[in-house]
Amino acid sequence: AQKITQTQPGMFVQEKEAVTLDCTYDTSDPSYGLFWYKQPSSGEMIFLIYQGSYDQQNATEGRYSLNFQKARKSANLVISASQLGDSAMYFCAMNARGSTLGRLYFGRGTQLTVWP
Amino acid sequence: DSGVTQTPKHLITATGQRVTLRCSPRSGDLSVYWYQQSLDQGLQFLIQYYNGEERAKGNILERFSAQQFPDLHSELNLSSLELGDSALYFCASSAGTGEETQYFGPGTRLLVL
DSSP states (O other), rough: OOOOEOOEEEEEETTTTTEEOOEEEEEEESSSEEEEEETTOOOOOOOEEEEEOOOOOEEEEETTTEEEEEEEEEEEEOSSSSGGGGEEEEEEEESSSSTTTTTHHHHHHOOEEEEO | OOSOOEEEEEEEEEETTTTEEEEOOOOOOOEEEEEETEEEEEEEEEEEEEEEEEEOOOOOOEEEEEEOOOTSSEEEEEEEEGGOOEEEEEEESSSSSSOOEEEEOOOOOOOOO
């Protein structure tokens, strides 16, 4: 089975600073995808960024980048130039291409607070 | 806006009752997924449908059932409700069978009293 670990229950960052949210994963499948989602206090789940296990380059989407270190099985999310609106819960997730294809496994999340 | 719609947004009901949650996927998406988010269990995968057929099953209770209709919308039926079923229920959709990004609806917040 797949497992996602997010060890930071809460993080604080000042506006305009960069912040890294940690995520480690465990799977025996050689082919998998890694995702980050944002959940504001309103409750919806917003897709941020995707990284495939065979992608050579780290994924980037605007102010979001994924620091993918395959050997360490880590997929940290980096948010540059934090904004007040970035305050939310952030979830790391993965799916594997084997027998559990389609099923997303989520970590417990990191609550990010951006202060002025 | 992800393009995935869910109704209702909120639902309050009593123990022992039955409710139906509805989901419409993004235009063109063939897969629908259901997830449950609770404080103690976190986000848990329940079930996936692809083009009308059940594709994968997760930690879904026998009291819960789902289906996907020919127009690709999906319904999640929860019966004999218990207090512990109170949670946020998400529907997500993706284009294919499961490798692609899943886009989530706004969720249905269920409160069982």
